[in-house]
Amino acid sequence: MSEAIQKQIKLYLIIGLALFVGTVLTVWVADLKVAIMTGIVIAVVIASIKSFLVAGYFMHLFHERKLIYQVLLLTAVFIVVMIGLFIFAFGDQQGAHHGIFNVPVKHVTPADAGHGAAAHDASAPAHHE
């Protein structure tokens, strides 16, 4: 019994080391001269591998019961749905360019404020998907 645990302990230390290495890698990737999207993808991949190791070994998820997997699957579905639908909703927005983040009024003085509503449409740049 204690031999099995000794092996586990060795494994934990190795995983710990792998996590350290992963962290250094992540920092190194940040300095690489790659396109932002590539950088993000690589960082996400490394983070995912690290979390896989933490969840799988430290949190014993590799040898967990079905019910826990089901709860986590349900959660994963809702998280993806939430993030996905948020992005979909923000992307499929009518109106001005970045209209939901900016009220595109150009020259804002107290005098202009009264005409804010009209300026809103006037300054909206041509918008196409």
Add this chain to the structure above:
Amino acid sequence: MATDTHHHNEHHDEPSWIRKYIFSTDHKTIGIQYGLTALVFLFFGFCLMMMMRWQLAYPGQALPYLGKWLGEARMPGGVMSPEFYNQLGAMHGTIMVFLGVVPLAVGAYGNYLVPLQVGAQDMAFPKLNMSSYWVYFIGGVIMFASFFVPEGAAQSGWTSYAPLSIIATPAQSIFRGQTMWLLGMVFLITSSLLGSVNIIVTIIQLRAPGLTWMRLPFFCWAQLVTSFLLLLAFPPLEAAGVMQLMDRLTGSSFFMPSGLVISGKLWPGSGGGSALLWQHLFWFLAHPEVYVLILPAMGIIAEIIANNTRKPLWGYKALVWASALLGFLSFVVWAHHMYLTGMGTAISSFFQTTTMLISVPSIIILTALILSLWGGSIRFTTPMCFALAFLPMFGIGGLTGLPLGLSTSDIQLHDTYYVIGHFHYVVAPGTIFALFAGVYYWFPKITGRMMSEKLGKWHFWGSLLFMNTVFMPMFIQGMAGMSRRMYDGGEAYLHNQHVLGYNRMIGMGAWGLGLVQLFFIVNFFWSLKFGKKATDNPWEATTLEWNTPTPPPHGNFTKIPTAFRGPYEYSLPGSDTHKDYYPQWEPDHVVKKENK
């Protein structure tokens, strides 16, 4: 084995009064604490509404007596100020939903009944249960106290939309109503999360022997789905609440767009935020929240219908699957509250589709409950009267939701009184009727006394009449275009003129509704002392909670029961004449013997 350790406690040391009644870990005590606190908040929220209806029925007229008593700040010259009206509106909604209905439906009913119905001695985590109640209590105190800080309680709707909620009553201080609303919500959400973990683990892990999933009372299924909704839908609102707190307290711009001009001045913050982000995060919870409001009610109604028709529920399996589907779909419909925010056609079509889809499991549940009446020997007890009324009232509520779920018709109806009529029908003569039904039904088990049927019937008919008096005209007002949240009752608008008269009718209905609740309040307290003594199973019911002494002691069951059959074995074919029900806990040989 762990059982050895508690032989030390065999000599029954009685816990102190504080341990027994205030800081109890017994789910029944906690359930009662939730119930009483929630009923007080329901009453308080109702009073807020009665004051609002005065202003709407007689705009600009001084409220007698109460007007003076509430002070010059709130009611200058006894006339409601617009700010105070807005506070009443925002807090009525918040208190009813988060401090009243959910704590009663889940905290009280869920806590009290789930361990009993699954045959357990208590919840899986009794100490956590106690903490859940007290965290709720603190949240409630914060919400109540918010009325007494400078500039009063939150006044940006129960929905707290940015940017108004951030710039209204501005101050980087926690002593502002809106900030306290946010803090209160953090407490309430935490309480809900802890409670839902408890209920889920209890139902999954502590079911008695023989109590398979398909033998669970539908009440427990409803609580299980509800708890999953609370568990997974609340956290985004908690995140949003923290972000709004940051905006109010630190001047950040999570929800404040750039270039915002307020009262002629450019708002000085950094900008770059999105008011829509608040709406999405808010409604991500708030839509599943409405299913949190209705599912426990459906669970209660199901129990009462089966018991008072003396036959099994029709379509138990359909009920179970429909409630799971309802829970799942409830996560993907939220933006139907946001059709008028400039959504694109693709996203709008998506949400309309899912919204139409979610009506299917709703209708399945309602239909199953209605069909359960067919061929039944109906006993028109007070709980059954409320349960029967629930069906058409929820039907009206549900059907009137359809034009709101379709974006084209929603253009006319969004933010009008039609919406208020719609959701009140589902919650007020819907859920609250179910909660009343539950009180009359389980009162005998909890207290050992029956409530008065006579007073109960007065309460029922009065409530039914006045609920419809209050909410039916709102559909008419809404279709005429009368907007929500108008301090003057819509007087200023030409298109409202011909429906303004209804405001007086609604006001009368509201005060009438308040009056008939006296039948309930008197009945409740009178029966505690003088009600007819109840046997252990006065309704001749089949589910496990009726298998305990009355009231159930600490630990509930002298011996953990075994479930031998499903939860609604009433009037089995071939059953003998002196008993038309077979309780879950009675072993087969007893049943067979009685069948001789």
Add this chain to the structure above:
Amino acid sequence: MSAHIEIPYNVDERPDTGLYNAKLGVWLFLASEVMLFGALFSSYVLLRTGADSWESGHQILNWKLAMLNTFVLIGSSVTMVMSWSALKMKNLAKFKVYMGLTFLCGVGFLVIKSIEYHAKFEHGLLPNRSTFMAIYFTMTGLHGLHVIGGMIVNGYLLGPGSKMWLTEPQRFTNRIEVAGLYWHFVDLVWIFLFPTLYLLPGK
């Protein structure tokens, strides 16, 4: 009236689910935490994509201190799992050593974090400066609160809570496992937080 209540499956697993109560309970709680931090991450995504300009964490935040903190948290996860293994090997003394180290790592994390925050305040890099700073403080602040919460639990289990080892060793071991699950989750969140806030370039 005070019959002792025996809640089953606190120690042994329920046969059909294969779980003891607290394990199911903590995973459900962690599911809700996933939704909480997930909502914050999606807010980050939305605010960033909708912004015309976005500050570079790599430039204005102290990524070196944060990297150090990452090592600290990873280390604490290792010591945490070691403390549980020690109990599995019935070694209370070793458990206390590793749990103590875990606690110290937590302290270290918070100290480094406060140095970071202090430097930000000194330079006027406050939440109201930009949505990036706002979400930086909110996410790291909320994460920090979770670290504190975990430390309170771990501290209790190291201290007065460890008395349970004498009467119900298996149940105590389960408690450490559950506390560990929470602690690893807090580490997990940081694994995503660190690159997102400190390493992504601006726009």
